[in-house]
Amino acid sequence: xxxxxxxxxxxxxxxxxxxxxxxxxxxxxxxxxxxxxxxxxxxxxxxxxxxxxxxxxxxxxxxxxxxxxxxxxxxxxxxxxxxxxxxxxxxxxxxxxxxxxxxxxxxxxxxxxxxxxxxxxxxxxxxxxxxxxxxxxxxxxxxxxxxxxxxxxxxxxxxxxxxxxxxxxxxxxxxxxxxxxxxxxxxxxxxxxxxxxxxxxxxxxxxxxxxxxxxxxxxxxxxxxxxxxxxxxxxxxxxxx
Amino acid sequence: xxxxxxxxxxxxxxxxxxxxxxxxxxxxxxxxxxxxxxxxxxxxxxxxxxxxxxxxxxxxxxxxxxxxxxxxxxxxxxxxxxxxxxxxxxxxxxxxxxxxxxxxxxxxxxxxxxxxxxxxxxxxxxxxxxxxxxxxxxxxxxxxxxxxxxxxxxxxxxxxxxxxxxxxxxxxxxxxxxxxxxxxxxxxxxxxxxxxxxxxxxxxxxxxxxxxxxxxx
Numbered sequence: 001x002x003x004x005x006x007x008x009x010x011x012x013x014x015x016x017x018x019x020x021x022x023x024x025x026x027x028x029x030x031x032x033x034x035x036x037x038x039x040x041x042x043x044x045x046x047x048x049x050x051x052x053x054x055x056x057x058x059x060x061x062x063x064x065x066x067x068x069x070x071x072x073x074x075x076x077x078x079x080x081x082x083x084x085x086x087x088x089x090x091x092x093x094x095x096x097x098x099x100x101x102x103x104x105x106x107x108x109x110x111x112x113x114x115x116x117x118x119x120x121x122x123x124x125x126x127x128x129x130x131x132x133x134x135x136x137x138x139x140x141x142x143x144x145x146x147x148x149x150x151x152x153x154x155x156x157x158x159x160x161x162x163x164x165x166x167x168x169x170x171x172x173x174x175x176x177x178x179x180x181x182x183x184x185x186x187x188x189x190x191x192x193x194x195x196x197x198x199x200x201x202x203x204x205x206x207x208x209x210x211x212x213x214x215x216x217x218x219x220x221x222x223x224x225x226x227x228x229x230x231x232x233x234x235x236x237x238x239x240x241x
Numbered sequence: 242x243x244x245x246x247x248x249x250x251x252x253x254x255x256x257x258x259x260x261x262x263x264x265x266x267x268x269x270x271x272x273x274x275x276x277x278x279x280x281x282x283x284x285x286x287x288x289x290x291x292x293x294x295x296x297x298x299x300x301x302x303x304x305x306x307x308x309x310x311x312x313x314x315x316x317x318x319x320x321x322x323x324x325x326x327x328x329x330x331x332x333x334x335x336x337x338x339x340x341x342x343x344x345x346x347x348x349x350x351x352x353x354x355x356x357x358x359x360x361x362x363x364x365x366x367x368x369x370x371x372x373x374x375x376x377x378x379x380x381x382x383x384x385x386x387x388x389x390x391x392x393x394x395x396x397x398x399x400x401x402x403x404x405x406x407x408x409x410x411x412x413x414x415x416x417x418x419x420x421x422x423x424x425x426x427x428x429x430x431x432x433x434x435x436x437x438x439x440x441x442x443x444x445x446x447x448x449x450x451x452x453x454x455x456x457x458x
C-alpha cells in the first residue's frame with residue numbers, strides 16, 4: 001500500500017536519509033525503531049509530505065507523492081504526532097471535526113456524529129467539549145488519534161506517539177493503537193516501546209545512520225537480531241543500566 | 242462650583258465639536274496604521290532578505306523620530322516638495338505612519354507566536370494554505386495581538402492631541418483656544434481631561450472584553 005523507494009534527504013550538509021527503501025502492505029502494522037537521529041521520524045514525515053526528499057520515490061496506493069498529489073495522499077495517510085499538536089482554540093470535538101468539515105466537506109451534522117463515535121472509541125466521549133489544555137497528555141493523544149481517524153484514512157503514521165507522555169499514561173494510548181491494529185488498520189509506528197512492537201507489530205524495521213539495517217517479523221528482529229548494531233541498540237534500550 | 246457648571250455648559254458644545262474631530266482623526270489614523278503595519282510585518286516575514294531589511298530600516302527610522310517632528314515634516318516640509326495635505330489629512334498620515342511601526346511589531350509577535358508544528362499538523366490534515374491562515378493562524382495570532390493592540394489604540398487616541406500643533410481643530414486645540422480667550426484654564430482643561438477619559442475608558446473596557454472572548458483556553 002505504501003512504497004518507499006531509495007529516499008535520500010539532507011538537511012544542509014547533514015545527510016539524514018541515505019537510500020531508505022521499504023514497503024507496507026495493507027493491514028500491516030510496522031514499527032520503525034532505532035537510535036535518535038537515525039532518520040526514522042524524517043522517513044515517516046516524508047510519507048505525509050511534511051518533509052521534502054532530495055531523491056527517490058514514494059507511492060501510496062499506486063499514486064506517486066508529488067506537489068499535485070500531496071492533498072490526495074494526505075487524505076489517505078493520516079498522521080499522529082509526538083506532541084499531540086491539538087488545536088488549542090478548539091474543543092476535542094472540534095479538533096476531530098476539523099478535517100472532515102473543512103477539508104473533506106462532510107456536512108457538519110454528519111461530521112459531528114462521526115467525531116462523537118470516534119471519541120467514544122478512544123474512551124473520551126464525555127470529554128468532547130473540553131479544550132486541549134483541560135486534558136491530560138494521554139487524553140490529548142487519544143483525541144489526536146481520533147482526529148487522524150476522522151479523515152477515514154487507509155493508513156496512519158504515528159511519530160513516537162507515547163514519547164511525550166507520563167509513564168502511567170502510555171498504556172491508555174497503546175491500548176488504542178492495539179485496538180486499531182486488531183481492526184486491521186495499516187499502521188507505521190515510530191516508537192521506543194519495544195514491548196508494544198513485540199506484541200502488536202507484524203514487522204519491525206531497524207534504522208541507523210539514515211538506512212534500514214534490518215527488517216523482519218517483530219519477534220525475530222527483537223529477540224534474535226541478525227545485525228550487530230541492532231543487537232547493541234536493543235541491549236541498550238532493554239537494559240539501560 | 243456653580244461657576245464651573247455655568248462655564249461648562251457654555252464650553253461643552255465647542256469642546257464636543259473637538260471630540261468628534263479627535264474621534265475621526267484617531268479612527269482614520271488607526272486604520273492607516275493597521276494597514277501600513279500589516280504591510281511592514283508582511284515585508285518583515287518575506288522570503289527575500291532585501292524586503293526584510295527594508296522593513297527593519299523603515300521601522301527603525303519611523304520609530305526613532307518624534308511624532309511631533311514627523312507631523313511638522315508632513316505638514317510644513319512636504320508642501321515644499323509639491324505634496325500639500327490639509328491639516329486633518331496630514332495629521333492622519335503622520336499619526337498613521339508613526340503608529341504603523343508599533344502595529345507592525347504587534348503583528349509580527351502575533352504571527353511568530355503560532356506554533357510551527359500546529360501549522361504542520363493542519364497541513365497533514367490536507368488543509369490548503371488559505372484555510373490554515375483562516376482557521377488556525379489568525380485565531381491564534383489574534384489572542385497575542387489584541388492586548389497590545391488595545392494599548393496602542395489608547396495611546397493613539399491620546400497622541401492625536403499632537404495634531405493640535407498643526408492646527409487640527411481637535412479636542413486639545415479647541416481647549417487651548419477656549420482657555421486663551423477666556424482665561425478659565427481650570428474649567429477648560431478639567432473638561433478636556435474628562436472628555437479624553439470618557440473616550441479612553443470605554444476603549445479599555447472593550448479591549449478587556451475582546452481579550453476575554455479570545456482568551457487562551
